[in-house]
Amino acid sequence: MYQYDQYDQAMVDARVEEFRDQAQRRLDGKLTEDQFKPLRLMNGLYLQLHAYMLRVAIPYGTLNSRQMTALGDIADKYDRGYGHFTTRQNLQYNWIKLEDAADILADLSKVEMHAIQTSGNCIRNISSDHFAGAAHDELIDPRPYAELLRQWSSFHPEFTYLPRKFKIAVIAAETDRAAMRLHDIGIQIVKNDAGEIGASFYVGGGMGRTPMIAPQIREFVPLDQLVTYAEACLRVYNRYGRRDNKYKARIKILVHEMGAEEYTRQVEEEFAHLLEQGVEPPLAELERIKPFFADPAFEDGPKSVDRSDPDFALWVDRNTVRHKHDSYVSAVISLKPVGGIPGDATGDQMRLMAKLAKQYSFDELRVMHTQNIVLPHVKIADLHALWTELEAADLGAPNLDTIEDIIACPGLDYCALANARSIPLAQRISENFAKNGRTEELGQLKLKISGCINACGHHHAGHIGILGVDKKGTENYQLSLGGSEAEDVSLAKITGPGFDEDGVIKAVETVTDVYLEAREDGERFLDTYRRIGMTPFKEALYD
Amino acid sequence: MTDLGTSPDEVQFRFRDDEPADHGTVTVDACCDQTNATAVRIEPGDDARVLLPFLDRLALVEVNFPSFGDGRGYSAARILREAGYDGELRAVGDVLIDQLSHMRRCGFDAFAPDKPLDEGDARRALEGFGNVYQSAADARKTIQELRHE
Numbered sequence A: 001m002y003q004y005d006q007y008d009q010a011m012v013d014a015r016v017e018e019f020r021d022q023a024q025r026r027l028d029g030k031l032t033e034d035q036f037k038p039l040r041l042m043n044g045l046y047l048q049l050h051a052y053m054l055r056v057a058i059p060y061g062t063l064n065s066r067q068m069t070a071l072g073d074i075a076d077k078y079d080r081g082y083g084h085f086t087t088r089q090n091l092q093y094n095w096i097k098l099e100d101a102a103d104i105l106a107d108l109s110k111v112e113m114h115a116i117q118t119s120g121n122c123i124r125n126i127s128s129d130h131f132a133g134a135a136h137d138e139l140i141d142p143r144p145y146a147e148l149l150r151q152w153s154s155f156h157p158e159f160t161y162l163p164r165k166f167k168i169a170v171i172a173a174e175t176d177r178a179a180m181r182l183h184d185i186g187i188q189i190v191k192n193d194a195g196e197i198g199a200s201f202y203v204g205g206g207m208g209r210t211p212m213i214a215p216q217i218r219e220f221v222p223l224d225q226l227v228t229y230a231e232a233c234l235r236v237y238n239r240y241g242r243r244d245n246k247y248k249a250r251i252k253i254l255v256h257e258m259g260a261e262e263y264t265r266q267v268e269e270e271f272a273h274l275l276e277q278g279v280e281p282p283l284a285e286l287e288r289i290k291p292f293f294a295d296p297a298f299e300d301g302p303k304s305v306d307r308s309d310p311d312f313a314l315w316v317d318r319n320t321v322r323h324k325h326d327s328y329v330s331a332v333i334s335l336k337p338v339g340g341i342p343g344d345a346t347g348d349q350m351r352l353m354a355k356l357a358k359q360y361s362f363d364e365l366r367v368m369h370t371q372n373i374v375l376p377h378v379k380i381a382d383l384h385a386l387w388t389e390l391e392a393a394d395l396g397a398p399n400l401d402t403i404e405d406i407i408a409c410p411g412l413d414y415c416a417l418a419n420a421r422s423i424p425l426a427q428r429i430s431e432n433f434a435k436n437g438r439t440e441e442l443g444q445l446k447l448k449i450s451g452c453i454n455a456c457g458h459h460h461a462g463h464i465g466i467l468g469v470d471k472k473g474t475e476n477y478q479l480s481l482g483g484s485e486a487e488d489v490s491l492a493k494i495t496g497p498g499f500d501e502d503g504v505i506k507a508v509e510t511v512t513d514v515y516l517e518a519r520e521d522g523e524r525f526l527d528t529y530r531r532i533g534m535t536p537f538k539e540a541l542y543d
Numbered sequence B: 001m002t003d004l005g006t007s008p009d010e011v012q013f014r015f016r017d018d019e020p021a022d023h024g025t026v027t028v029d030a031c032c033d034q035t036n037a038t039a040v041r042i043e044p045g046d047d048a049r050v051l052l053p054f055l056d057r058l059a060l061v062e063v064n065f066p067s068f069g070d071g072r073g074y075s076a077a078r079i080l081r082e083a084g085y086d087g088e089l090r091a092v093g094d095v096l097i098d099q100l101s102h103m104r105r106c107g108f109d110a111f112a113p114d115k116p117l118d119e120g121d122a123r124r125a126l127e128g129f130g131n132v133y134q135s136a137a138d139a140r141k142t143i144q145e146l147r148h149e
């Protein structure tokens, strides 16, 4: 895992001091709330419905046990004993006092963490494949490239007041586990015909009110030009992205209105110019970063488990994923207990996960965009011991990628922008399916809920998506089908008129009935939908 | 010549040794039309690159920030410096403490904020960050360069 050197640490420490100074100036009345707002946002501090929310960056979703322990301690010391893991592979604290914010940032900096650029119109925390370095199907670990971009994007002097927020994802496998093409820039590390490693650039994806899938604008950028190319993409956006309407300010709108071809032409022109300017960091930096992500010392061991305990066998089947070393798996700790709040973990649970990571996973954890936690490298021989401890802490739900593994945004329980509640709906749906026993039969089914059009809960990318809308002052939910954030990326389509809370829960059951009725061998819900189309679902819902 | 009414005495911070230009600035359009203009003001929507043919005769470029949140001026500044402009590059308008260090990095060497800034706060802001992660218009070595010296 990447470790700060004195330069990285000094940057974060300086930022904590800067924020203390800013907060003080705000308290002294030297800054208006309008002037303070972008500064606190640049440090991850939002004002929500009931309190301040602090968003902590977890670069490319990777953290160690010391960091996870610190997150748990902060939850206990400054929040109400829990935190919320988000679709951005970050952590949010929902009940923060402004007076405490600088102290929390100081606590974070002691474990090489921060909240820098987790909000505001800047380049946000960079996300990546949660199985990076462990996946059997990856070309190479994508995280050194993500780290290179993390450094480049931190405190970028030109791109701190962009038209709108900017999100970058980096992957290095054909299987997309990071919703790469739904980011402002998606980068896939690839190998060209000559056998060289480079980067494919996809620009202009996103969700929100106008969801778009990013088109590829460059098939291959050589590794020693990666940062320069990103800089060119950003400069064209900074200069020409719309600033007259914040709903049209994302890069996806620029690429769409300008046309991908014209945008690409301008980027290429800027790129040619920037190559002359020497903005690329020395290639030696990438070589310095890489060893931090070297494989740990894997050992050969048993390749199968004792399946005599059916609960354990079920968990192994559902929550462990093939590893590049055949004596290991990646184990997913579900933060979706039936009836629980998706993505929430208590301070105690965080400390336990930290301990287990240290004991069983070479001191490493990952945050998934599906709001679960991964122990990336677990010996198959250790699985039973691991599962036993998880079960005891209510962390053993065997439901990865099932209909109980719901993504939900904070919604009306926390968020000032919400139209409707997301969390209670997720709770009721998971309870419903746990009760009717269909979860297993339904197989992979990604259900995603957002409390408003901003789509923080990825509803556009759900096999089943639910969107909270405001209908004459009452909460109402729109249902959509057929989305995917993966390599078969697609945007979900709305079924028709919306439902009330009970109605939408019933509607989810109805569409799963249609699927079970119509599916052919081995088809997932999504496959069946793609084959038979919307009509049968509509008929079942509305006729 | 359209005098936009700025005068050098509004400049609060200047990091140059030469004499400030003491004439009013013209718009980018006017600058392109007039062969004698030596000072120009860039608005956020202007394309800084149209000035490139005239850089030799310019002694002052003002970049206006009507609102601090509109960051187009940062790109304008870097583009001018990348093209070799070495006259005064002045940030005017809604220029606040917390933008100073980024502006310096993008090539601004004079600041004329709408509201004068606290001198101590400004000094701290400019000194706050010892090192930088990316190369920009200043000559500072990046952290990556320092690591691999």
Ligand code: HEM
Residues within 6 Å of the ligand: A046, A048, A053, A085, A086, A087, A088, A092, A164, A167, A205, A206, A207, A208, A209, A210, A246, A247, A250, A408, A409, A410, A414, A415, A416, A417, A454, A455, A456, A457, A458
């Ligand atoms: C509670 C405070 C939050 C506020 C005020 C908020 C605000 C917003 C807004 C305004 C957008 C739309 C941006 C656009 O379309 O230009 C958005 C998108 C998004 N937010 Fe949030 N959000 C919040 C919480 C979250 C949480 C908890 C997550 C992670 C679970 C999250 C992740 C995302 C994602 C993934 C998107 C859509 C992707 C995209 O940027 O296109 N947000 N958010």
Ligand code: SF4
Residues within 6 Å of the ligand: A409, A410, A411, A412, A415, A416, A417, A418, A419, A450, A451, A452, A453, A454, A455, A456, A457
């Ligand atoms: S989708 Fe809407 S309701 Fe949900 S967190 Fe985002 S802004 Fe809030």
